[in-house]
Amino acid sequence: MENERKPVVTGYPTAAVPPIYTQAGAQPLGQPYPYPPPLYFPPPRPPSGPYYAPSAAYGGNGGSLFVRRLIIISIVVFLAFGFATLVLWLVLRPNLPLFAISSASVSSFNVSGGQQFSAKFNLSISVRNPNRKMGILYDKIEARVLYQSETLSETSLAPFYLEKENSTVVPASFESVAKYLEANACDGIARSRSSNGGVVVFRATFVSWVRFRSGTWTTRKHLLRVFCDNVSIRLSNATAAVGSLVGPPQPCHVYL
Secondary structure, eight states, X not given: OTTOOOOOOOOOOOOOOOOOOSSTTOOOTTSOOSSOOOOOOOOOOOOOOOOOOOOGGGTSOHHHXXXXXXXXXXXXXXXXXXHHHHHHHHHHOOOOXXXXXXXXXXXXXXXXXXSEEEEEEEEEEEEEEXXXXXXXXXXXXXXXXXXXXXXXXXXXXXXXXXXXXXXXEEEEEEEEEEEEOOHHHHHHHHHHHHSGGGEEEEEEEEEEEEEEEETTEEOOOEEEEEEEEEEEEEESSTTOOOEEEOSSOEEOEEEO
16 A cells, blocks of 8 residues: 555646735735834815705795894884884973962971970972973872981872872972981071071972873883972071971972
8 A cells, every 4th residue: 555656637737826915015915024004094075065044945944034023023012112212202392380388387386405306397399391282190109308408207198190280289298207317407497497587498399200192102200200399487496496488489499
């Protein structure tokens, strides 16, 4: 068996396996690189084109368009209303009301040495509406009695409505009990009682929100301020506790 000759095989030699390359210029697989492989950078992406937002007609952002239209409509309505109000104001031309102190009296008047002041004031305020086309509504009326710049007493008055070209008398009562005053105010009251014929000059102020009304049209609220600076009350002597207004009704200054 060992001396048997092996058969002779004839044919073509086996072809060599070609090397595999990963990319151009790269080293074949399975062979070591003599140097680091070259870096590969992909080509840059082309720039993107402009973006166009879809219109509201094609189902885009219709909410913002609605808000813009709503804002424009609101501005137009506000301007139209303001213009109409201005025209009516100029056509009707409202005049300021007239205020005057028609009567005034004081009782329980006393100023102690401890700078304490006590008194009861009763005022009658004559109010006239000179407008021919508009009534006046008075609301939240605050009234005060002062000596110089010192507040002696304050109160609130009931609201009322005054028809066009009409007048009314508004009563106002004030009371001050043992109110501490500045020393110069007490000294001034004492000097006026002992001299100047016993006449003490007080002040009265009124602040109210008013609205002018013509038919169904009513203006917005305006702040009305009234200053009555010459409310002169005569006390019979330096120790008298009662007194009354001196002279004719005293007109007041009115500001709107």
